[in-house]
Amino acid sequence: MACLSHHTPSARASARCRSAKRWTWHAYHITPPAPALRRGAGQLNVRPHMNLQRPALILLACVTLAIAACASGSAIVTGSTRAPVAPEHVKIYLEPPADFEVIGLVSASSDAGWTEQGSVDYAIEELRKQAAKLGANGVLLLSAGDKTTTVVGGYGTGFVYAVPVTTKTVQGKAIFVVKGQ
Numbered sequence: 001m002a003c004l005s006h007h008t009p010s011a012r013a014s015a016r017c018r019s020a021k022r023w024t025w026h027a028y029h030i031t032p033p034a035p036a037l038r039r040g041a042g043q044l045n046v047r048p049h050m051n052l053q054r055p056a057l058i059l060l061a062c063v064t065l066a067i068a069a070c071a072s073g074s075a076i077v078t079g080s081t082r083a084p085v086a087p088e089h090v091k092i093y094l095e096p097p098a099d100f101e102v103i104g105l106v107s108a109s110s111d112a113g114w115t116e117q118g119s120v121d122y123a124i125e126e127l128r129k130q131a132a133k134l135g136a137n138g139v140l141l142l143s144a145g146d147k148t149t150t151v152v153g154g155y156g157t158g159f160v161y162a163v164p165v166t167t168k169t170v171q172g173k174a175i176f177v178v179k180g181q
Contacts, residue, residue, distance in 0.1 A: 071126035073108035075134055075174065082135025082176060087128040091138045091177070099178040106130040106139060107171040109147065119168040120144070127170050136174035144170045 079102050108126035113119035131139045147167045154160045 071108055071110035071112060071122040073106065073123075073126040073130040075104050075106045075130045077104040077134065079103045084135055085132050085137060087125070087132040089137060090128040090131050092124065092128070092172075093138050093140045093175070093177075096140055097138070097175075097177050100138065100140075100175040101178075103131075103134045103136045103174045103176055105171070106134075106136075106174045107169065109167045109169040111165055111167040113168075116166075116168065119166075120170070123168045123170045127172060131172075131174035134174045136176055138175045138177045139172040140175050141170065141172045143172075144168070 081103060106127055108123045108130060110119045110122035110126060112122045127139055145168075147169050149165050149167070151163045151165055152160065153163070
């Protein structure tokens with residue numbers, strides 16, 4: 001008996017086909033299984049693993065987006081740091097307050113939001129977190145803008161695609177405002 005899925009005529013191959021619990025078609029069957037299509041001389045077009053590829057690719061894309069969809073930030077210390085504070089206690093200033101001390105420079109970027117405003121909100125939250133780590137109770141906003149990059153994918157699939165990704169960026173000075181401001 002020959003196992004056509006392995007293209008070997010040995011009985012050992014047939015036993016291996018039966019034990020693998022995969023789609024098989026042995027020479028003693030009169031008709032192939034219902035979903036299988038016969039193509040060419042003795043070739044069987046059965047690819048059960050293909051049914052699992054699409055959901056696996058969708059899951060991989062979702063996981064990649066979830067990981068990549070976070071805001072990122074950085075901080076450069078230029079003054080004296082203080083004890084860290086909670087990010088919700090960090091206030092955003094558009095104009096410099098009367099009495100403050102500069103602790104450092106902070107920046108953040110995000111492409112995580114479903115809307116442009118959502119991405120800006122994530123970036124501002126990350127800016128607050130970076131300033132809070134330095135012990136700042138305020139951020140003097142210096143700039144806000146966009147950065148566009150291109151993500152290229154599809155290698156090994158026969159298709160290559162490029163997707164532009166716009167990231168919202170914000171930069172500011174981490175400051176400690178003297179109480180009463």
